[in-house]
Amino acid sequence: MISLIKTASRKRRCSISLNVKTNSRIWSIIAEKRWILTKFAERLKALIAESEKKIADIAVDLGIAQQTLYSYRSGKTTAEYSSLIMLANYFKCSIDYIAGRTELDPEAEEKETFFRECPPFSVWLKEIFKKRKTSESRICKIVLISRSRFHGWLSGKNEPSLPNLIKLAEYFDCTLDFLVGREG
Numbered sequence: 001m002i003s004l005i006k007t008a009s010r011k012r013r014c015s016i017s018l019n020v021k022t023n024s025r026i027w028s029i030i031a032e033k034r035w036i037l038t039k040f041a042e043r044l045k046a047l048i049a050e051s052e053k054k055i056a057d058i059a060v061d062l063g064i065a066q067q068t069l070y071s072y073r074s075g076k077t078t079a080e081y082s083s084l085i086m087l088a089n090y091f092k093c094s095i096d097y098i099a100g101r102t103e104l105d106p107e108a109e110e111k112e113t114f115f116r117e118c119p120p121f122s123v124w125l126k127e128i129f130k131k132r133k134t135s136e137s138r139i140c141k142i143v144l145i146s147r148s149r150f151h152g153w154l155s156g157k158n159e160p161s162l163p164n165l166i167k168l169a170e171y172f173d174c175t176l177d178f179l180v181g182r183e184g
Helices: 002-051 055-062 066-074 081-091 106-110 121-132 136-143 147-155 162-172 176-180
Strands: none
Touching (some): 002 066, 002 081, 055 081, 066 081, 081 162, 121 147, 121 176, 136 147, 136 162
16 A cells, blocks of 8 residues: 555656656747747848838738738747748848847948748758758657658648747758758
8 A cells, every 4th residue: 555655656746747847848938939939020120120111012022911021020920931031032131130040240231142042941951851861750859840740841741930940950050041042
């Protein structure tokens, strides 16, 4: 009887310990996403103000809904892969800058910065995957991305969001622009 109580007590402690670790990781992920949303919104606001154009005009130029741009600017959502590339191309800056990962280089303003045409994400991801000689399971485990989501990216069915692009860039130790194929 006593051994049963001790076993139950140990299991409960392990369960509580696991829940605390899981909850702290969840809160960490939530805080990280909030930071990404905030930085993205701040940078987009600044770029829009600097362009001296109305959101309606920018939306028409980009071919996206005005409400989508308002959602980005207010920090309610972040842009998906293709929208990030369109925004970076439109404002002639890096995706890393829009995401808040870098500051603008004053020298870069003087010279024209050119980014190449992006290949489909699935094609470029497979290329990076081969070059870095890593396993799919390792990436999914370390970056905390489900295998089904990763397969969606590899097959070209889905494109990653900004938070997932940032996780991948950190894993591969590269810029977001390299990760999407804008820079070689």
